[in-house]
Amino acid sequence: MQLNKKLGCQTVYQIIKRIKMKKVLIFALVILISGYISAQETKQGAKLPSVNVKTLEGQTFNIQNIDNDGKPIIISFWALWCKPCKKELDAYNDNYEDWRDETGVKIIAVSIDDSRSTAKVLPFVNGKDWEFEVLLDPNGDLKRAMSVNMIPHTFILDGEGNIVYQHTSYYEGLEDEIFELVEKVAAGEDISGKK
């Protein structure tokens, strides 16, 4: 199957011609407004929303109640079916002891598995021997409230509970970069300006 070399320019032109312009403009407008509003947001840190999640034992509690004594927190969204998420958490687990000793960081892994797999998360996490805390978000309430779309999606919170960094996707070696940022946050540096 040969790729048509002229495809690039011809394709784009044809696509634009056929798309209903009015509707695309409205959509673009909404994105622009949202983007503009978001640009204003960089001045202050966003905090965790008031949303209920469950522990692995089924207890309900509000995510705003997590506390790490002024030290940084990493929150990572994952699911049993998400391979890169499990790789990321494995990588964090391998380093967790060292990271905790150096910075006091706490890692919380929030599983968005729905009710077909919720009861499997506890034996899975124990079978994997993960050291960090795992929470359940079975209907995606926290995921939605934190505007998480694709997983893995990881947040770093500073000592005051402000969200100072977030990223999606996981590539091998990313954990080193994350740890550098956590060290900076633990030292009181402001990394949110790096947006």
Add this chain to the structure above:
Amino acid sequence: MKTKYIIIVLFLFAFIINSCDKVSPPFVEGRDYCSGNKKVLLEDYTGHGCNNCPEAAVIAHDLQDFFCERVVIIGVHAGYFAQPYLNGDSLLSADFNTEAGTTWDNYFGVSAQGNPNGLIDRVKGPSGYVISKDSWAKVIDTLLQNNAKAMITINNEFNIDTKILTTSVQTKFTEDVSGNYKLIVCITQDNIIAPQLNKNEEIGPTPMDINYVHNHVLRKAINGAWGESLNGSGTVSANTSYDKTYTQEFVDDWIPKNCHIVAFVYHEDTKTVLQAEELGVLE
């Protein structure tokens, strides 16, 4: 604090009492639909490779009885599941596709939503034209409440020697209406025995019924997929009649005694069918 719990429990109790409608047999409603001059056109989009379609054909037939013969059925074979030699199966060699059927299927997007599916008087609901078989009864019932705005009379003359059918269709409007109204005249055929994929053991052998009886199969739209205009445009006053006559030569497969002429008149812009009528070729 305790009173709050009592209130919650009482609320729950009231809620439960109010939410249980247990229905006792008989489960089927008995109503009389025999008075009324409006007939409804039911197009059942189907295909011989569609194993859920025999159930739809049974429902269509049951509805014809239920609504006192006020439903005119056309079985349109079109789309993916109606292809001849579907999946290379030589038993599915029949080709019941027609130019008109394929045109309608593409325009109304019926098979694109899956089969079986249907159109009822080609009315357009909030989700489009396509109506699933379990909603047919509801939609037909609503349409049958209206009075007919036009009456169609068909007269067939079939010459056995030349195999030419001459059909005269008279459309008489009973009320004032406005718009361009067009007439479509089709031939449908019953009792065609050909293989059909089937999933329901109660209807026939599974997975394929080799001797399935296909009824109401659309053979041809005599005056074209979109028919012929009656009034052109503007308004039509009550009691105006339009007469159209067509001739059609029958090919070998079309057995006259099993064939019907189905005629329906519709509004050109909305496509909504005003009235439908059916008459056997030899009647």
Add this chain to the structure above:
Amino acid sequence: MKRLITILIFALLITPFVKGQDFLSKSQVHGSFELDGMYYQADDALGITDSLINGNVFGFNGFADIIYSLGNFSAGFRYEAYLPPIAGFDRNLEGQGFPYLWATYTTEKFSFTVGNFYEQFGNGLTLRTYQEWSLGYDNSINGARVIYEPTRGLIFKGVYGTQRYFWAPFEKNGRGIVKGFDGEINLNDVFGSMADSKIRLILGGSAVSKYQSDQNPMYKMPQNVASFAGRFNLGIGKFNFTSEYAYKINDPSAVNSYIYKPGDALVFTGSYSTKGLGIFAMFKRIDNMSYKSDEAVLSNALDINFLPPIVEPHTYMLAAMYPYATQPNGEMGFQLQINYKIPKKSKLGGKYGMGISVNYSQINDIAREKANDTAYIGQSGTMGWTSDFFKFGDQIFNRDLTIEIDKKFNRRFKSIFKYIYQDYNIATILGHTGEPNVKANIAIVDMTWKFTSKKSIRWELQGLWTSEDKGDWAAALVEYTISPHWFFTIADQYNYGNKHSYEQLHYYTGSFGYTLKTTRFALTYGRQREGVVCVGGVCRQVPASSGFYVTISSSF
């Protein structure tokens, strides 16, 4: 259109406020968006002579979701556009608008939401509304919700509203109204004496009712159909048990062909876990539990409840070839899983330990008997069938055994080995009536080699061997990633064992992507297999497609 203008004016009005410094410290705006576009091409080998799919040369799905919060108050909306929907998505999605609009006020004990919302009661057997963008699924309730927590460990929820049905607005005598109530009590929190107990117990119950006026001329429809459920979650030391039982009164609908028997469902799980070992077992039974807010709808919409499938979801290319879907009219099955980590420094475990996971699941039909002598099983307008609660039916819907070993050899090299045996009832689940169950052996090797601290390469080799359906397949994938931004992938699935030589095709794809923090861009070119999608007794062909697929997503 009016609604759209109001939203835009609202959005524009927020902006000057957001700019103001004092508001800034308390209010937040954040959101996410995604655009997926697909451009189709003709492909002779696949039999696509035309570059059009359903009359279109491209598909475009997009959404933007914004949340605004200030103190106890938050509000938001989502804008969606399907212009037209990408091949495989329900055609009723075509259009654009604001299907999700909401406002919430939350205090310590109390939360009140008006507008569209998502909610789940227990496991979802009575009520679950959720959204899944990749499937085009959204059954949000538009109405009001109250959550009340009088004390720690006690939660009451009440919901009322109508569900989303693509773009159709709610009309009187149209689809139904849903009302629901749920209560959950955590005994360890409520009763001080139990606070330190080794036994952890949570109890819950829910009642949901839908009201839809009887517009069906053929059958006498119950206008109010209620569904009840009770559940518990019990933890004793290293053991954990959960269970939920749901009961639904007569609910004749298109899905069950208008039968009048009540429905019930039972889900039971038990697990034992300790450091390095997890054992899990699950039993499930469903009998006539489809619960939609419109009796005539067959498609994947308007479900009030959620019936969780009992199989292990598979994500590798060939492992996902025969996916299972819950049969709402009746199924019964169980699942067993053991996760074990062979400790580090042991002979087999090596330096990093070795993980082993074994999973077996089986789902059968329920055993059905005629309800009375004159009617056949499932006949419309009758009681349908009777079924012995603990008896398995003869037909196997799906059975699979999965063994997975994952091992990290050294700092740079790790791998996953997976073997699956699957016995899949293709006749019932995909509607290929008459075909025998597909019995397939699937083997997967997935290796990652990290050759510098930032660059790594991963490859997969997969094989699927079966004598049914399309025969044997082989697949390979190579992925090169440069942390933290780039990935490049090429993959191919080759149906070498197909009995028709003209169908022995390569389904290749090539893609690359770039990620910057939370923004991700990916472009894929290649072929997608065709399929037939059957939902609720209506089958639709998803055409094979060839072309470009672009996706851009971001959160802010």
